[in-house]
Amino acid sequence: MTITRRNLFKTGLAAGAALSIPSVLRAQASPTPDRTVRMVLGNLTVFDPVVTTSDVTYTHAFAVYDTLFGTDSKFAPQPQMVGKWNVSDDRKTYSFGLRDGLSWHDGTPVTAADCVASIHRWGQVAPGGQILMARASDISKKDDKTFTIALKEPFGALLDILAFTGPFIMREKDANLSPTEQVTANIGSGPFRFNHALAKPGASFTYDRNEKYVPRNEPADGLAGGKIVKVDRVISEIIGDQQTALAALQTGEIDFIATPPADLFPVIESDPSLELQVLDKTGQDMFLRMNCLQKPFDNVKARQAMLHLVDQEAMMRAAYGYSKYVRTVTSMFGNETPVSNDENTGWFKKGGDPEKARQLFKDAGYAGEKVVILQATDWAEASNASQLLAATLRGIGVNVDLAPSDWGGLVARRAKKDSVENGGWSIFITSNAEASLGTVINDNTLPMNGEKGWFGWPQDDEYEALRVKWASLETLEERKALARKMQRIWWDYVPSVMLGQIISPIARRKTLTGLIGVPAWYPMWNMQKA
Template identity: 60%
Template structure:
């Protein structure tokens, strides 16, 4: 952060995007929603120690980096195969086989901790303002079933048992009784009934530009319907969701009930938001 930005009063919003240090943000080339361009900062001097996560020396390898937002995974893969782009971040699992079979491409595991998907519940409104409805979700979720849908290759997926994630410095095997292997729909249905749930609409966000979360939402909706929950899916882009979730009122007033999101596994250990993991 620049000194003049750091000296701004805490009530004043920062308006300038300057880059990361190693790279300078090219505001004139910015196309919000489409692409952002960064150029090498010739005045940047990296630290001497090796890079490790967010720390260490950040050595600049290329003169210009362009971050393109290609929402359709197949379009992104086609651009990669055609040499129009050099790297695709987090391709969906159903494209792993295609990438592996292409002699000109390489599938690399760069983040060994990965991301953990979780369910956010609007606990300000029914039915999740009742603790038993929230407990029902813990029994309903079958992590292995979700992984078979969103990331079936066991080399790239695993359940999350520790509330501190699988790969962080605080991950451990203590107090893991909350993990319900295989799920228990019968117990989940009973808890919903005990919560006083009477068939009210449960609004679940479904992201149209995030295939993994979209598939997870479809599976979650199916599991809820099987135990008698009246689920309504709300298809929308992630950017639209960011605005829509601000309304935490009742569903009938434009509010919502549930959303599937993710968090890096390492972050569970260092700044855990502690929602319900799936």
């Protein structure tokens, strides 16, 4: 069975539907300024974390929905919606009981049937979910607050899979939708309610404190522990121009920018009311992704050409300039994960090798086909890198077009598998939390399972057999050895090309405190304003 992602037309319809449906919420009187946080997170165009892996969608999902388990600051799984669980003596049947006090924003109770439906939907598209579904013999409710997962064989990675990018729990009627059809109700059981009445697509989205949410008793720790909301409202402001966003931060019109422009870091550092803060200690790895279904990158030689063409140091200068925060990276697992390694990295050359790239395009039979690079204009660093990439490709004789849009438009278009003549794409630049790369079976970008997988849709059965085997290994030494085998195949196939590692700060007003640092996403609980 092939699960496809949303195409541009359907995504646009779904996004509109999300804001036109009858709302269970109505605009409330505005909270006081000291109880309202305004954040610039990016343009939210897809609301469903099953349909897309976009970071801004996940940040939205963590506010509105809740999860069965969450990862703490050491990336260990901890119970979240689950109150208690146990495993059978043969370690093949897990039983999970929901904790007390869980209810949907529409006032109805959360049930085990909601959890089962959410796991089934998520399991059709998420890498870890697909592995779980292949190993499960049954996932079903036992009673209103208890469900079980029966396995064909012991599976020690189960809790890790459920915790790290595991399912956001939705109402059963929402989770019964196909994973290719976007859930648009935005009714969860999480610490914030999505305020439909104040939604302004392209301008802002509003989240109100869920006064009926019952947090866990443990202290907040990563994405685990008590999700205590200390403000009444969070407004996600969509400001495409980063200099405009910075000006608003300086005047106090906004409180937080997720991706401040690197060339303006000195301005931020010199302002006594502002602060740069690194929330993601492991950083992000920026990379370009190629469409393996369409010319010219359906040919492995063309993909290998990109590996030799990229000058990482030049890319990072174009993107960030601020050398304090960037490094080159050659392992598919990043620089600092436990399984980072140097297998099959002989292609790396300081400055790149344009002549080698030119020859490989020739060997691929490249005949002037248009290469379309999706350019996110509201993410300056990626936009700059896209422009340099286009110029570098043109320098070796490749026919290149840039397709500028905001990030939301890129997210919609990258789901299209069509040829560039029919609205498809060839390359886009994005980034991934390095911590996620080390989890392997949970990371969305690492599978090579063809059209069932992440955008670009690479396919290699030998690699996939190794990746699935990962879940059965118990020791780090075993995983390190397997990681080397995976990386050998990865850099021969080349579904992606690394552009560099960034440990980049957010920018905030000093009056905003209590921010929780996790890779890639920005939890809205725990923060407060002085």
